[in-house]
Amino acid sequence: MVQPDRKSFGPSIDIDDYKQTEEALRERERELFQLIDMVPIHIWRMKPDGEPTFFNKQKVDFLGMDVGDTDKPGMTRLAALVETVVHPDDAAKLADTLGHSLVTGEHFSMRYRLRRADGVYRWISSRADPMRDQDGRIVQWYGLCHDIDDQMHAEEALRQSERELQQLIDALPVHIWSWTPEGKLSYVSKRHLNLLGISEGSIEDFARMAQELVHPEDAPEVERTAANSIKTGDAFVMRYRGRGKDGDYRWMEGRCEPLRDQDGKIVQWYGVSLDVHDGVRAREELRHAQENLARASQAASLAELSASIAHEVNQPLTAVITSSNVCQRWLAAEPPNIERAQKSVERIARAASAAAEVVSRVRALFRQSAETRDPIALGSLVVETRDLIAEEATCRRVRVNVEIENGLPPLAVDRVQILQVLINLVRNGMEAMESVASDRVLRMRVRRSGDVVRTEITDCGPGIEFPDRIFEPFFTTKGHGMGMGLAICRSIVESHGGQLWAENNEPHGTTFVFTLPLVDVKAPFAHQEP
Structure with a gap:
């Protein structure tokens, strides 16, 4: 009996779309990893227990090692990494902070110093957040770091400048203060506070005492001047008596000017108060001395005038005496020389007239005649x-x-x-x-x-x-x-x-x-x- 031919049959499935999708997915994954490697920050990944599983190229290049290079016998990969690349002064704090986040699932953020491949430590700002599944369980930690070393040095330089500026302000022999645009006290220098016996930082105490620190006779004018400047935006310069911590009043010179933005709006008022007490007293003493000098000068002028009168009157009187003696000689001659004597008498008359005219001029001077x-x-x-x-x-x-x-x-x-x-x-x-x-x-x-x-x-x-x-x-x-x-x-x-x-x-x-x-x-x- 002839058996019929047996044939095999099987299904044939078209998977072209699947293959294309799979290839596209791999292409997207390559692009994603390429992008992650190109981003100018450090990107890393950890397991829920904190074991590092991925560094992007930027981080690998910075550290000079990849994740696998951090393995050390008897140590977790995280502990070995911290010990190897984190600055010793920052390592303990980093381990504690990161450990807290791993236990609690809270956001991680910290600044610390990380060793670069060339051995130089640079400041890094690092942060990480967990990725959870639909049940809320942490499946991965994703983090990033970026180099802030230049920023940290700039901030430190700025802080140093601020410290030096504050030291300079405290060393200056002037009292410095500032107001808000509305005239509220916002800063008082340490020297100013110390002068008044107020502890540093007690601006509120200073503001409450401000009205009591000005001499009662000067306070109304000080208040009017300050209020007018706040209203008009004009700078002011004025003098007043300020009370020190010993209770004595001293003359001060206050100067205040506004700081404006590019639109001309006042953003702050800055003022200084200078102790001018010694200068004011010196000027008062100088004024008294000048008054005394003026009186002495008047007395000297009177003496000079008296001497000048005596001098000017003495000249014609000398001529009178001389001519009188000559006249006597001519009259005593044998025989008397009447003609010569007559001329002498004429000279006596002229000299006496000159003396009289001098006196007349002096009298006219006192009458303020022209x-x-x-x-x-x-x-x-x-x-x-x-x-x-x-x-x-x-x-x-x-x-x-x-x-x-x-x-x-x-x-x-x-x-x-x-x-x-x-x-x-x-x-x-x-x-x-x-x-x-x-x-x-x-x-x-x-x-x-x-x-x-x-x-x-x-x-x-x-x-x-x-x-x-x-x-x-x-x-x-x-x-x-x-x-x-x-x-x-x-x-x-x-x-x-x-x-x-x-x-x-x-x-x-x-x-x-x-x-x-x-x-x-x-x-x-x-x-x-x-």
Whole structure:
């Protein structure tokens, strides 16, 4: 019997989609791992008990080892890793913190130092969270680390700068404080607190005591000034008396200015208080000293005025005495020389008149009368001076030469005062030549020099040792002098708008020079009859 052919039959399943899906999944997994390796942070994975199972490439490169390289006999992989790569000062704390998270399932976060492959420790910020299944059981821990070493050093540098700044603020001999934009106290320097006997950090105590720390007489003005600045945004500077911890008030100078942002809005007020007590007291003492000096100066001025009056009156009185003696000699002669005596009497009259005019000028000064100035030819005053001192010059064996430029315009001067100057300078010149044995010549020269009239009185004496000081009041080189004559002469010349000085001649002698300005004498005297 022929058996029928037996055939095998089986199923055939199309798995192309499955294979493609599986390949796509593997591709996605490769991309994921590639991405994890490329991310510039350290990514790691642990089992629920804390055993490391994965490091990404960034972490492997940083540590110089992979997970398998951390195995050590007799130690868990985690303990071996901590011991190997974590800074000894941070290892214990890291183990405790991470162990707590593994037991409780709480989030892990910590900063610590991790050793790089080259042996350098760098600060790392690390965090990890658990992944749980649908029943809430932890199946994996995923964590990441990123290098914050530069940030940590920057923060430490900033903290160091802040410490140094605080030390500087505490060392400065000023009191520093700040307000919020609304004017609430936000900072007081340690020195300020110590001054008031308040413990550091007790800003609230300071704020409560602030109103009591200002002298009651100054407090209202301080409050008004501060309130106005808060309202207007204007800076202020003011002085007030502040109370110290000893209860004494001292003068302080407060300065406050706002700090604004780029939009001009005030973000903080900063102020300083400086102790100016010693300076204020010093200024008060200086003011008292100046008042005393002013009173002393007034007394000295009175003494100087008295001396000047005596000096100026003494000149014509000396002329009176000299001419009187001469008159007596002419009258006592046999026969009496009436003509000569008459001239002496005339000189006595002129000298007495000059003394009277000096007194009149002093009286006018006290009445604050205006100076009497008339248009006068200076040459005529020089000639008058020569005539007034003629007898005295003869007695001193002095020859007086006068040289006056022709055509000099008249000057608006006080006749008596300019005459006083001329007589004083001539007498000084004659006295300077007392040591000259012969040829005692005094030259008086008047000429125009630009817009001034220049008068020179030259002697042939030994010269002056201190030509700049001889015009100082009470400075004299004469044993019997008062030191007022030249000072008065300079004051008179300068009151006329001129200058007076002395020059030493070569090889010897001195020239006194004074100038008087040329002015239009018609205008001031337009009221006079021609």
